[in-house]
Amino acid sequence: MKRENWQSKIPSFLLQPIIIWPLVISLLLLIIIAGMSLMGNLQLGIITIIIVIVVIGLLGFVSFQMLHALNTYILSLGNQIKSVQSEILLKMPIGIIVFDENATTIEWVNPFLQKYFYQKEIIGLDISDLDEELNDLYQEFQDDKTLKSKRFEWKNAYFEVTYLREEHAMYFIDSTKYGIIAENADASRIVIAHIVIDNYDETVSSMNDRRKSTIDNSMTSDLSKWAKNYDSYVKRLDDDHFLLVSTYGQLTLMEENKFAIVDNIREKTSKANAPLTISMGIAYQEKEDVIDVDDISDQAQSNLDLALSRGGDQVVIRTKNQKARYYGGKTNPMEKRTHVRSRQIANTIAAMIKNTSSVFVMGHDYPDMDAIGASVGIRRIAEMNNQMCYIIIDESRINDDAERLLAELRKDEVIAASLITPEQAATLMESDSLLFLVDVHKPSITIAPDLITSNRPVIIIDHHRKGEEIPDNVMLEYIEPYASSTSELITEFFEYQNQDGEPIKRIEATAMLAGIIVDTRNFSLRTGSRTFDAASYLKSVGADSYMIQNLLKEDLSDYVKRNQLIENVELVSGNLGIAHGADDEVYDSVTAAQAADTLLSMRNVDASFVVYLREDGRVGISARSLGTINVQRAMEELGGGGHLSNAATQIADVTVSEAVDMLKSVIIEKNEEDE
Known part of the structure; x- marks a missing residue:
């Protein structure tokens, strides 16, 4: 028992073999030296033994005093460290929150952090009831197990927050000084x-x-x-x-x-x-x-x-x-293009067509009259420059009026031979083939986005307001948002082309005039003097107005569907009409656009939105305005685009009801921005 008490007074690190064995060996050597001295000379041996005993006694005494001093020092140091720790916890600019074992209820908070709660008693509260921002940070640590620390701006100060999972504690190190420096650098x-x-x-x-x-x-x-x-x-x-x-x-x-x-x-x-x-x-x-x-x-x-x-x-x-x-962008764009600009673009296009191996043209998905008319116009310009041009059409994704126009175009054998599918185009196109995008400039909403590659030259001719999405390899870009239609822009090019060959065909002029009529709503919207000049030119080369009227006729069922859409109208912000179909009833884009146009003609409606389910499962929104409200900005927020007074979008993976709620949120947000 005494031995155990004696050993217990010695720190364990001094009882390690590496320390004990040298001492034992040294003691044995001293004993051997004393024994040898005793054998050689009795008197000298006795003196030596006495000296060894005295040395051992002195060493033992010194060792005991050193151990006592060491224990006293360590005890004092421990107390000092505890005092410093307590001082740090209480006075240093470090905040600490300790949670219970369930990691939800606050068990303790140090005085530094307590002051940010204005002396409110917070021990025993759930963090979700204490502070919303703090709870969001805490939940972020809980959700992301790999997250250990994060910079946190809170209560007009900056903190480096560390979360200790095993200890259920959060440490807040005040870094306001450096946060202000970073904030000033950012500003x-x-x-x-x-x-x-x-x-x-x-x-x-x-x-x-x-x-x-x-x-x-x-x-x-x-x-x-x-x-x-x-x-x-x-x-x-x-x-x-x-x-x-x-x-x-x-x-x-x-x-x-x-x-x-x-x-x-x-x-x-x-x-x-x-x-x-x-x-x-x-x-x-x-x-x-x-x-x-x-x-x-x-x-x-x-x-x-x-x-x-x-x-x-x-x-x-x-x-x-x-x-x-x-x-x-609250006003309609003012016309700035000139005949000089049109001539330059026309001549550049002609030169590029002559220097390429093949020409292809396509419009947007579910093409309308303007997209098809513009494609036909590019095909004619290519032919005027002795080059074959293919029109890319996906007939599984086409509206009724465009389908009727294609049926008329196929009556011409040459034009019919130029109409190909995206699959055929992928086979025929070469790396240097020239690809025209008409009535569209966003690759994602074209008929065949896969055909637009980084190494294939692209020419864009469009009249919609330019967005951020644009192909990588654009050789020429002619985007004129103040034009009524893409067909109008392309019609102006004919004046500067080689006129020695076959003149523009009647059906080609008809298709382009149909595009102008549809996009201007019978010359009532976005119509300038050059729109009438283009229409006059197309009439002079044989455009058939009677055929256009027949192409644009709607079925009685479509008329009924359009009225069904208008019946479900809701006025938002007093003058914005939102109509929508049922979640499970499909409408085509033409019917929706006509419903939007009809709704816009109603009194006290300055902008109209029609939300409907499309055949491809996406939800479409057709938007119109009288020009005082920019519907394009709202459609861009939802992934679409268009003009200030005429825009649209398609949204995937939502229901019609959800799309209506999204539209309302965007409209309210835009109204707040404009106030």
Whole structure:
């Protein structure tokens, strides 16, 4: 028992063999030396034994004192550490929450964290009842077992939060100082914007020098004041071009204000009988990216091009890795294309057709009259340049009116031979084959997206406002959102083609005129002087108006279905009509579009939306407006696009009722943005 008590006083690390054996051996050696001395000389041996005993005694005494001092030191150090730990837990800027074994109820919180709850007694509460943001963070740790720590902004402070699963505890390390530094660095990211006056040349061309100078000074003054309000720098580079340099923090404030400068300039210049609008393309340095001013400026210019191709009078903000954000775009685009531009495009297309091995053309999925008419027009232009052109059609995905038009086209043997399926096109196309996309520029909604490859040259001719999705290998892009239809754009090309060959056929002119009539709703929407010029030209070469009337006739059953859709109309925000079919009843897109047009003709309806189930199982939405409401923005939010007054989308994996709820949410959100 005494031995056990004696051993218990010695720390275990001193009883290790590596320490004990050298001591035992040393003691044995001393005994051997004493014994040898005793054998050689008795007197010397006795003295040696006495010395050895004294040395052993002294060593034992010193060892005992060292052990005692060591134990005292360790005990003192332990108490000191406990004191420091207690001090840290209570006074250091580290927050601690300890949960019970079920990891839901709070068992303890240290004073540092307690102050963030304004002296509220929180012990015994469930974290879900304590703080919503804190509960979200806690649930994130619970859901992601690999997550150990996360930066957390809470209560106007920044924390590095660590979750200890086995201990059921969360540690909050105050990093507000560094969070503020990071926040300031984020807000200081460089922003570059290119600003243009959309219709400057057309507006000031008829003004005298004095009035022009007044307009210039007014525009410069308005933009300078606006920029100064946001601590930004603006410089006029040309008559219609400005450069803006700002920071990301100021950009967020501009976005909160919805870029009111765009509306202010439009309204002010309109009252002064000099209707000018501006467009902006804005880009900024992304987080953790190295500053490259050239890249940011190029991206801003690309964004400006996108804004202009969408009709101008708007702001486009986008970086390489983020989706574009749009502001403005509330007015119909003003016509800016010229006959010079049309001639340049026509001549370029002719040259490209002559230098390719084969030509193919296709429109959007479920093509309408405009897509088919435009395809027929491209086929004729290719033939005028001595090149065969194939029209890609998927007849399993086509509407009734387009099917009737195709039946008429097949009566011509040459045209019939050019109509091929996507499967046939994949076999016939070569790597250098020229592919035209007409009435569409988004690859995902074309008839055959797989045919659009990165190494195949693509030409786009479209009249819809340009979106972010665009093919990679676009050789030529002619997107004019102020045109009534793609058929109108292509009709203008005929004037600049070789006229020595066979003239435009009657059925070709009819198909293109049908496209114009359908997209303009019998020349009542988006119709300009050049629309009538194109229609007049097509009539002069034999377009058959009687055939178009027959092609556009609807069945009695379709008329009944259209009225069924309109019966289920609901007014949202007072002047937005939403009609929808049943979740299990299929409608075709033509019937839905006609229902939207009919609904728009009703009193107190400024915009109409028809939600319906399509044959392919997706839910379609057809949207129309009188021009005062931008339905395109709502459709873009739901994955579609179109024009300010005419747009549509298709949504997969939802019911009609769910799509209606999604549409209402988007409409409410857009209304709040415009307020």
